[in-house]
Amino acid sequence: MSRADDVRRRLAKRRRDREKFSRNSDADRYLVVDDEEKYGFDKFSSYEGGPGEGGHPLFNKEMFLFKILASASLVLVVAILFRNGEAKLEPIKNFVAQSMEQDFQFTAVSDWYEEQFGKPLALLPSDNKEEANEAEVTQEYALEAARILEDFEENGQKVSIETEKGAAVNAMSEGRVRYVGNEEGFGKTVIIQHADKSETWYGNLQSIDVSLYESIKKGTSVGVASDNADGTKGMFYFAIKKGDDFIDPIQVIQFD
Template identity: 60%
Template sequence: MRSRADEVRKRIENRKREKERMSKNLNNRFLWPEEEEKYGFDKVTTFEGGHEEKSHPLFKKEIFVFKILFSAALVLVLAILFRNDSPTLDPTRSFITKTMENEFQFAFVSNWYEKQFGKPLAILPFNHSDKEKDKSDGNEGEYAMPASGKILEQFSSNGQRVAIETSKEATVDAMEEGLVSFVGTKDGFGRTVIIQHPDKSESWYGNLAQVEVDPYDFIEKGDIVGKASDSKDGEKGEFYFAIKKGDDFIDPIQVIKFE
């Protein structure tokens, strides 16, 4: 009798386990809708970190470590390259030095991007509607006068710039739209602002008493760059102006008409 009762209990336990297994399979097969799906929205997949998860699915530790090691190796190779005085490495050193000294042409890249895709780069904040308005006025291709005045020192005197006499505390304007690539002091120019333009040229505004822009500002043609310094007698204003294309300065009179 006891063996018969034990057998019946075993059958009942087996049936319970079988029902539990089947119910789990059904729950896994038929997924109930989430709250978002009940109201017609797509299900939002989220990542909730816990003790069992070792890393975020969008972060790969191996790639991060590889980038660090690669950067360290690159720095080490450059250090060895420039500390080694071997003449055979001179061309490589010269190429690296020239590459590092060249400024990235943000203005040129922005202009190319806009022509290709119709919108300016988001990292360059300027009013696109105002820019289109300026172009529609028919002034595209013409440079703006940095300031009204007369030339005191010709380009031939130094081969880099001209000196322009203006009224006292006159504002100095950008001759063309572009990106401010430098704000500081330059030899022979004093306090200077350099603007990169989409055609890869640069305009330099020196001997400024006051600067109204910051590095990496994207400004439009005619925007105020700064204010001219006082002349020696204190009755007039004076600033320096230069245009650079590639590695050479050109005479600004070739592209802008002064008084």
């Protein structure tokens, strides 16, 4: 046998081996059964892929970047607006400043929500103090054994009320606590926002019994009046605010 015939024989053998291997591979491929065919369920799509495999369908990267850019642009425009001294921009400045400073009407929104959808579900159990605050108070609001030391005309904001030493200061009407802290001219203060968007202020408190954003009922104790100068009586400040103006409390409630 010549060398050329030997080479042709080897090439033919290799070709037959490759064809045989190819047929065996096809047979094995058809014998493999996927899990979804074996158990009758579809594969679950996974969105935990790595880089280049696409993101989560609920996350839109382009929209996210657009929101960041829009927010940054808005901040930049407001900054330029307030640094510009032109008189024609003053109305816009005043509108922006008023929008930033205006208090959010928590109580009005809460009442609207409850009227439309009912009371929200409580996620955490309430303690005894909260249950007591939820109890209905039927008596008319009045300050017992109280005496006005300073009337509204003297300061244009509040009245100073003398009461018994250690007396509780009660809420005039139901509402939501908007502020708890030290207020200039009032000392330790609780501000309650009511459904009609008015506010009642209780100042010069020795201690505070309510929490910020707590919903309270009429007659609920908001705190304890501080002692007067000689320590024999209690004294606290009371004010009513509607919009941007304080009004005379004596025209609204009754003092015994």
